Amino acid sequence: MRLRYISILIACSASSAAQAQRLGGAAAPDLSLTRVFLSLFVCLVIAFLAILLLRKRYGLKGLNWSIRQRSQSRITVLETRRIGPQADVTLVRCDGEEFLLLLTPGGPAVLRQTLAQPEAVEE
Numbered sequence: 001m002r003l004r005y006i007s008i009l010i011a012c013s014a015s016s017a018a019q020a021q022r023l024g025g026a027a028a029p030d031l032s033l034t035r036v037f038l039s040l041f042v043c044l045v046i047a048f049l050a051i052l053l054l055r056k057r058y059g060l061k062g063l064n065w066s067i068r069q070r071s072q073s074r075i076t077v078l079e080t081r082r083i084g085p086q087a088d089v090t091l092v093r094c095d096g097e098e099f100l101l102l103l104t105p106g107g108p109a110v111l112r113q114t115l116a117q118p119e120a121v122e123e
Helices: 002-023 033-057
Strands: 075-084 087-094 097-104 107-115
Touching: none
Parallel strands: none
Antiparallel strands: 075 087, 087 097, 097 107
């Protein structure tokens, strides 16, 4: 009688371990390391091509990864102040002249035009 209980107990414990493996998520995934690394490589190539496409789209030349130096532009916005819900006063420098502009929904208006002052050198 005792032997029968022991054999039933052994049979039940062995089958419950096998059932627990199936309940936990089935078998181990069948992914090889080669497949994982190839997927990573493909994603990196796509990211690199996206970077090149964006650089070409925004006019950046070559593969210069350093921070791009700002080129000297002819137009510089020196200061802007809001004077109303839909109006701004803006000081703009262009080709050695400064313009004080009133920007409204009706269009811009030049309030003052003067020669630009030389910039003070900071020490």
